Amino acid sequence: MRKYIGEIGLLVTAVIWGTGFPVSAIALDYFSPYQILAGRFVIGAVLLGVVFYKKILNLSKSVLLKGGLLGVFLYGAFAFQTVGLQFTTPSNNAFLTAVNVLIVPFIAFVLYRRKVSPFELVGAVLAMAGIALLSLNGTLSINPVDVLSLMCAVFFAFHIFYTGQFVRKEDAITLTLVQMTVAAVIAWIVIGVKGEAALPITTASATSLLYLGVFSTTLAFLLQTVAQKHVSETKAAILLSMESLWGMIFSILMLREIVTGQMIAGAALILLAILLAETKPSFLVKRKIRKSIL
Template sequence: MKQYIGDGMLLVTAIIWGSGFVVTDIALNYFTAYQVMAGRFVLATILLTVLFGYKFKKFTKAVVRKGAILGTFLYMGFALQTVGLQYTTPSKNAFLTAVNVVIVPIIAYLIYKRRIDRFEMYGSIIAIVGIGLLSMQSSMIINIGDALSLGCAVAFAFNIFYTNLFVQKEDSISLTIVQFITASLLSVVSVFIQGDIPTAIEGEGMYSILYLAVFSTTIAYLTQNRALQFTTATKASIILSTESFFGMVLSVLFLHEVLTGRMIMGAMLIMMAILIAEIKPSFKKYTVKKSA
């Protein structure tokens, strides 16, 4: 029963993250990309501090250092994603962001020289083809928003890689708090550097920021961390990767985005690449048992 509860919580997280692409697109009508990031991270940090303020007493130098690293990658990922969304559609932004699942094993190879097996190679090739179909215009030139979205996928891949590494020794909630504090500071500094301090705040724009802070950031991350106690990492990754699908569906429903057949085919190929990259460990284990 707990396993099904965990899977359900992960599905809820994926839906929330998928809706985040749509809400961010709405927020960008009222704020700049850096204002949106600063708002969501500052509010999320305040919420986490209120909920888990007692964790501050247990902070160590290692937690602060590792949390700062995660926060930097998180900031880079959201900066590229949010700015990219200004130049591309929410559905394309969602699917290109999801490519981070395929990039993670490549990072593992480059840093730790872990061999990339044939399943990961197949997934990478299929993802590249899907990205081409999804992103290439008639002139065969990638839109700047698509390029930024791909850059965000790389940043999120590094964030996933180092999070998986750091949580083996450090408290995950403490790392998350430091991570959000770091992302908040970087976002606020960016707003001041850009000279984008808002002088007026409209209701719909503020509601969007609140949704992103409360649901897409605080609740989504807490739900994900809790759900991982009841299911496997592989199944969790598969379920969470559906955020790109929900991002596309919600974009069509609420933003009336028009999808072409080529974009749908590209999205399907990217989703197939993600599933191949994530199902691979279980498939290999099953093959070994069957042949034994």
Template sequence: MKKYSGEIGLFAIAIIWGSGFIGTKLALDGGLSTIQTITLRFFIASIMLGIIFYKKIKENISKESLIAGALLGIFSFVGFTTQTLGLVYTTVSKNAFITAVNVVIVPFIGFILYKKKLDKIGVMSSFMALVGIAVLSLEADFSINFGDFLTFLCAISFAFHIFLTGEFSKKYNSYVLTVTQFVVAFLLSLIMQIARGETNFNTTSVGFMGALYLGIFSTAIGFLLQTICQSKVDQTRTAIILSTEAVFGTIMSVIIFHEVLTVRMVVGCIIIFASIIVAETKLSFLKKKCVEKSTKNVIESQIE
């Protein structure tokens, strides 16, 4: 069990993020704008983790870890902002699918920036996950618009965030990285909020409850777990496992909002989970069979 603690933690994050639509719906229905929701979620997460882990942060803080955390904060902000703005111009299903393209981008970032050898099985698994999300999310309309472009920028940002989290989490303290990125993302969100003239919070208690849910669970707990788990799991497998967010989001929408469970949803979920099995096993069971068959053929030929 300990051997797979990183993977188990990432599945937990996917479940948390899959439930994030509940908090978002509450926040928006309660009167908060999208940028106000983003600002509040990062503010709540910054304060919460900053207070709880103040001592550990103080003991492990360094100039390098602050720069690394700030870089993660920039990619978080760009990812969430372009995803949210993209929804203004495109459909929810296309937004979800294009965001998930990050699962394919991640392995190529390592290849381009760090000259890391591409894991063929990992890349194949990434494309499998993307196909599964396409089956799960996409409708008949495949036209491209401005919202799709913004969402693609979101996918790139999240891909860099996943990749760099994997790199930095092995070098720097998880608490410093996480809180620093939250503070930077909060400040950038606040600047955008002020620039858009959305300084008045005309919302209900339901709206703040939604923001609180996003701040505590989807942001503070989710991102902290991600940083810790990525020190144990490589970036490609991380991206594939986190892609199950779409699966858990679908399951919860069926349970909570009584959406009809279709064959397409089931097929999409099966393909995504199959991609994880391929990524984790590296098709070792097939290789084992091939070796056994080859050995058997050699023995039989020698007997003849």
């Protein structure tokens, strides 16, 4: 079990993010998208600061710089996703955002000349196809402003990639704390400029925002950062693509969405992508060793 601690952590993260889809839909009845971002990041920063306050006293310059960069990537990804939703359909936005699963391995190859497992590449393509089936109803019509959603994918890809890079040398908790704080500061500057700093707090609105802040932000990103210490960046992107599958499942359970054959096919492709990335390399290695012995 300990051998798969990274995979388990990322799968749990995907489940938590999946629950965030219907909860976000509920929160949007009370808050603007930018207010939700500001609220969830502040909750995350405060919770992490309270629980791990001793680590704040020992923050190194390296952690501040790396965590700060992750915070910029994190807020940038959510901001482009939010703005993109104003100009395209939710299905297009979800699909184009998920392109990050294909971008991550190319970042590794282009910037660091790192070889990527062919099985992870095939898994990334399969995951992308599965997400397309889950997200798109009919045809994908691209318009010029969809580049905003693609920019969201780029930011998420860099966030996943550099989280994997940084967590190998830095403490996962302090990296998460710093990036959450930076994202919160940026978020509150944005809603201050937009004149949306007054949050409409009621019991219902507070419940949805607290869930997004505590689970979908604090717990999920802490789990992601810790888990990526044990998993390659490309495999992490594939495992996190399960967010779409769990988003579908919880939307069916909580919002009573109708199950279609297209949804089932998309879910199957994502599961196949994960199985391929996880098991096929080890199978071929064993087969190669067997041949060399013979």
